[in-house]
Amino acid sequence: MRHHIEGTTMFDGDQAQKGYALNRMCFSFNAKENREAFRVDEDAYCAKYGLTREQREAVKSRNVLRMIEAGGNVYYLAKLAGIFGLNVQDLGAQQTGLSVAEFKEKLAAAGR
Amino acid sequence: MARVIGGVGTTHVPSIGKAIADRKQNDPYWKPFFDGFHAVHKWLASEKPDVAVVFSNDHGLNFFLDKMPTFAIGAANEYRNEDEGWGIPVSRAAKGNAALSWHIINEVVGEGFDLTMCQEMLVDHAVTIPLQLMWPNGDWPVIVPVSINTVQHPLPSMARCYELGRSVGRAIACYPENVKVMVIGTGGLSHQLDGKRAGFINKDFDKLCMDQLVADPESLTRYTIPQVVELAGAQGVEFLNWMAMRGALTGTVSELHRNYHIPISNTAAATVLFENKPRVERRKAA
Numbered sequence: 001m002r003h004h005i006e007g008t009t010m011f012d013g014d015q016a017q018k019g020y021a022l023n024r025m026c027f028s029f030n031a032k033e034n035r036e037a038f039r040v041d042e043d044a045y046c047a048k049y050g051l052t053r054e055q056r057e058a059v060k061s062r063n064v065l066r067m068i069e070a071g072g073n074v075y076y077l078a079k080l081a082g083i084f085g086l087n088v089q090d091l092g093a094q095q096t097g098l099s100v101a102e103f104k105e106k107l108a109a110a111g112r
Numbered sequence: 113m114a115r116v117i118g119g120v121g122t123t124h125v126p127s128i129g130k131a132i133a134d135r136k137q138n139d140p141y142w143k144p145f146f147d148g149f150h151a152v153h154k155w156l157a158s159e160k161p162d163v164a165v166v167f168s169n170d171h172g173l174n175f176f177l178d179k180m181p182t183f184a185i186g187a188a189n190e191y192r193n194e195d196e197g198w199g200i201p202v203s204r205a206a207k208g209n210a211a212l213s214w215h216i217i218n219e220v221v222g223e224g225f226d227l228t229m230c231q232e233m234l235v236d237h238a239v240t241i242p243l244q245l246m247w248p249n250g251d252w253p254v255i256v257p258v259s260i261n262t263v264q265h266p267l268p269s270m271a272r273c274y275e276l277g278r279s280v281g282r283a284i285a286c287y288p289e290n291v292k293v294m295v296i297g298t299g300g301l302s303h304q305l306d307g308k309r310a311g312f313i314n315k316d317f318d319k320l321c322m323d324q325l326v327a328d329p330e331s332l333t334r335y336t337i338p339q340v341v342e343l344a345g346a347q348g349v350e351f352l353n354w355m356a357m358r359g360a361l362t363g364t365v366s367e368l369h370r371n372y373h374i375p376i377s378n379t380a381a382a383t384v385l386f387e388n389k390p391r392v393e394r395r396k397a398a
Contacts, residue, residue, distance in 0.1 A: 003338035007309030008346055010338070012265040016177055027176045029197040065308070074306035074346075075171045075263055079197035087127070088378050092310040103311055104375075110313035111374025 011073045019071020022059070025049035026076035035083050064095050114212075114287035117159055117294055118368075118388050119361050120152060121325070121354045122245060123381040124168065124238040124298040129200035132244050148371025148383040149245055155368060155385055156246060161294040163209060163254045165216075165280060167273075167356040168238035168298040169262040171196070174230075180264050181228035183276060185220075186257040187213040191235045203240035209254045212287060216256060219283035225276050233257060238353075242298045245383075253294075260356060262299070262349045270340065271333035273352040277359020285362070297357025299350025301372075303379035306346055313380045317343040318372065321351060322384060326367045329358045347379075361388040 009015060016023075025046065028034045038045040046056050058066035062084060067077050074091075081091055093103035128145075131137070137146040173196050175181065189210050193203040210231075217229055235257050243252045258280065261267055268276075277295070284293050301321065304312040321344075324332050332355065340349050358365075369385040 003336075003342070005309070005338065005342045007307045007312075008304065008341060009307055010265050010341065010346075011263065016264050020177065023177055027172050030173060030195055031197075032195060035197065064306070068306055073177075073263065078305070079172065082198040088305050091305065092378055095306070095308060095310045106311050107313065107375035107378060110311075110315065110380070 009068050015071050015073070017071070019055075019073060021050045021052065022055040022067065022070055022072050023076040025051065026072070026080045029079040029083065038083060064091050114284050114289055114291045114293055115390070116281055116284050116360055116362070116388050117161060117292050118155070119295040119297065119357045119386045120242070120246065121297045121357055121382065121384040122242050123300060123376060123379055123383070124241045125377045125379050125381065126196070126198060126200050126237045126241070127377045128241050128245065129203070129237055133201045144373045145371070145376050145381050148373065151369035152246055152383065152385050153248070159294075160292065161253050162291040163212060163256065163293045164296050165256045165258060165284070165293060165360065166239050166242065166296045166298065167258045167260060167277070167353040169350055169353060170259050171236050171238065171263070173236035174234040175259070177264060180261055181259070182261045182268050183225060184228035184230055184233070184259040185213060185217060186230050186233040186235075187217060188231055188233060191233055191239070191255065191257060193236065193240050194234055196236055200237060203244065204250075206235060206239065206243060206252055206255045209256065212289070212291070213256050215287050216280055216283045219286065220276070220279045223279045223282070225279055233259070238298050242296055246296075258356065260352050262347075262352055265337070267337050267349060267352065269333070269337060270335055270352065270355050273355040274329060274333055274359040277356035278362060280356070281360035281362040284360070295357045295360040297354035299353050300344065300348055301351060301380045301382045302344040302348040304345030304347055305378055309345070311378060312345045313374055314343055314345070314348075315374065315380065318380050318382065321354075322370060322372070322382065325354065325358050325384070326365060326386065329355070358386070361386055363388045363390050
């Protein structure tokens, strides 16, 4: 039944359950005061949202693939990435092991 | 009676909001994308739609995973935008038409689409950016936002979204007020933000989707959601909004304009403009 697509995690019921606490924390970052609170005391903020150990470690590592592995959904993770000053090209570069310049070139090449 | 005069499909990448705020329309990176709207502006200036029904997906502004409706519709007289957390400027609010929303709700639910009804709904960049792109002077029409879940699987099928659009199209056609309505489908085309396949873009599939959207949209309903993810990328599933938009054009449809440019941010950016003529006026395709 499951359709495996290389390098892609389907955000399905299993992932949504697994990632709930992490995604709920990221959803809170719509509010500026919450982004500030995270910046001031990341440990306390993550504890308040009940992140699992795996999720806490993934956030600490700033590693997007680990956050996805821990159930994170990219639409919510992008709000967290914004706090770290990372845009979607930065995220793409990190996940594919390319430099940001190489990742942008990969995108441009897709149009040629 | 109300009538659906046409439709637009457009990308809604958040960074477009920043580019508009920073007036980068003529910047070499952005120009090929923004130039794709001139033809749309011209058409809008001559057709002057009163209402835009906007099919889009929320990205975690109005809906969270605690309650995720497959299909939701706004039934308000105003729709606000708020801070989305990723640094794009907050947009001004769009006006709604609750009476038209309730008419659509009554008709569409009556046909078997169990919409979640929202008397309050925040609209995110997936609604506000297309409005800013299409009406840069800010003279937005009234909107009816329809939100389709493209975030948490299982997603509604291509066929279901197309049929939802058809049902909305029929509902508009029996609305007794004399209003000109257009439909907008936002998002896509191919892109993937997450995973080791991040940066995936599929020009051939995008072209096929745009071609078939005009000529034979039903042929696209054969793709399952996993196939769309595979062919268009994990976020390329936003094409579901385009399927609904196309479904609402139940007359004789012709493509008046198309623009396709890679990349905008991580996305294959596309803009299409469709005209919808009553079937009785059927004429030879151009």
